[in-house]
Amino acid sequence: xxxxxxxxxxxxxxxDEVPAEVMEAxxxxxxxxxxxxxxxxxxxxxxxxxxxxxxPVPALGGRLPVEFLHTPDGVVQITRILAGMQTGAYQ
Numbered sequence: 001x002x003x004x005x006x007x008x009x010x011x012x013x014x015x016d017e018v019p020a021e022v023m024e025a026x027x028x029x030x031x032x033x034x035x036x037x038x039x040x041x042x043x044x045x046x047x048x049x050x051x052x053x054x055x056p057v058p059a060l061g062g063r064l065p066v067e068f069l070h071t072p073d074g075v076v077q078i079t080r081i082l083a084g085m086q087t088g089a090y091q
Contacts, residue, residue: 018053018066018069019069019070022069022075023046023049025075025079026049026053026078026079026082027045027046027049029079029082029083030045030048030049030082031045033082033083033085033086036086037086052065053065053066053069053078054066057081059081060077060081065078065081
């Protein structure tokens with residue numbers, strides 16, 4: 001049985017690991033969105049993004065966003081979904 005880490009979830013498989021350059025770009029996007037439209041004080045973009053990437057998203061048919069981050073088209077799709085959140089689009 002896999003050992004759970006702090007979040008209560010099982011450790012990430014190789015498929016669930018987000019490429020570093022993709023993660024940094026997405027963190028920067030979330031930080032910018034919150035700075036433009038929210039209250040960035042005390043907001044941890046990386047922590048929020050890590051949780052969001054590993055939870056089911058209706059716009060993806062209930063799949064996990066992390067599943068899409070290993071292809072350029074998937075990264076574009078996830079970026080669009082995140083950007084849509086800033087305008088209030090329900091995901």
